[in-house]
Amino acid sequence: MNSILHSTPMGDCRAKTNRLALNPVKYIPRRSVLALHRFIARSNRLSCSDLRKRLWVASPMFDYQLIRSKRRKTLAIKVSPQGVEVRAPSWTSTAEISRFVAHKRSWVEHHLQRFASLPDRLALEKQYVEGELFQYLGQNYPLQVRPGKRHAVVLEDGCLQVTLSQRQQTASPTQVIQRQLEHWYRQQALAWLTPLSHQLAAQLARRVGSIKVRRTRSKWGHCTSKGDLQYNWLIMAAPPAVIHYLVAHEVSHLVHHNHSPAFWQQVGQLCPDWQQQRDWLKAHGYQLQV
Numbered sequence: 018m019n020s021i022l023h024s025t026p027m028g029d030c031r032a033k034t035n036r037l038a039l040n041p042v043k044y045i046p047r048r049s050v051l052a053l054h055r056f057i058a059r060s061n062r063l064s065c066s067d068l069r070k071r072l073w074v075a076s077p078m079f080d081y082q083l084i085r086s087k088r089r090k091t092l093a094i095k096v097s098p099q100g101v102e103v104r105a106p107s108w109t110s111t112a113e114i115s116r117f118v119a120h121k122r123s124w125v126e127h128h129l130q131r132f133a134s135l136p137d138r139l140a141l142e143k144q145y146v147e148g149e150l151f152q153y154l155g156q157n158y159p160l161q162v163r164p165g166k167r168h169a170v171v172l173e174d175g176c177l178q179v180t181l182s183q184r185q186q187t188a189s190p191t192q193v194i195q196r197q198l199e200h201w202y203r204q205q206a207l208a209w210l211t212p213l214s215h216q217l218a219a220q221l222a223r224r225v226g227s228i229k230v231r232r233t234r235s236k237w238g239h240c241t242s243k244g245d246l247q248y249n250w251l252i253m254a255a256p257p258a259v260i261h262y263l264v265a266h267e268v269s270h271l272v273h274h275n276h277s278p279a280f281w282q283q284v285g286q287l288c289p290d291w292q293q294q295r296d297w298l299k300a301h302g303y304q305l306q307v
């Protein structure tokens with residue numbers, strides 16, 4: 018069994034559908050709710066032929082992408098700089114989806130405002146050019162590109178230095194630089210996260226299975242039922258205290274396969290300021306780019 022049990026999402030808000038159905042929505046004007054129903058009903062009809070379809074839904078509150086899937090068991094809503102995404106089991110009624118979205122309105126609007134007040138997302142996208150700043154362990158380092166005999170990446174003299182061999186100085190050096198940097202961040206991630214995971218697991222008298230690093234779109238880490246850990250190597254851009262929290266979180270899943278109060282207590286034993294670090298990751302995680 019390789020199923021993934023637990024993960025650290027990048028700002029998800031999940032809830033059981035049956036519990037939400039009990040929550041009446043009082044603060045949304047009825048007109049808006051009806052309009053929303055119409056929009057969702059339309060999208061619902063469209064999505065019937067495809068059980069895992071992405072649709073843009075325009076609503077009086079906010080536009081969002083609706084993704085229906087046969088495998089999903091619960092409703093979930095996610096806000097990112099890319100927009101709002103609602104995931105629903107294929108059997109969920111349109112009324113239930115609209116109640117769920119309306120129930121989450123203030124939470125979603127709060128995060129949309131937060132993203133709107135932040136610098137343009139495009140400004141975060143890397144160009145891989147000389148002098149551009151890259152984060153590593155929470156510090157900014159300017160990129161320095163130089164020719165050399167062999168390709169290499171080193172952190173030296175306050176700069177992230179990328180050496181490109183003559184063969185690599187091609188028409189698109191940015192792609193080569195990006196690959197080199199990714200390789201270096203992966204190496205750093207394994208070098209940091211592996212001993213730390215073993216060390217924290219030992220404090221819980223548990224053993225870690227394999228440790229892998231990947232670049233995942235929506236998760237910082239997860240722990241499988243077999244005790245294998247997987248981390249998003251982008252976390253190496255974050256401050257060390259945040260990295261420590263992430264490892265404490267995933268390692269705690271070796272004991273508690275849930276997010277119960279006992280789980281958080283366990284995280285607190287390994288990382289006393291876990292709340293502060295978790296909040297930092299929620300607020301700034303999307304800004305971590307390489």
Ligand SMILES: [Zn+2]
Pocket residue numbers: 023024025266270275276
């Ligand atoms: Zn978790």
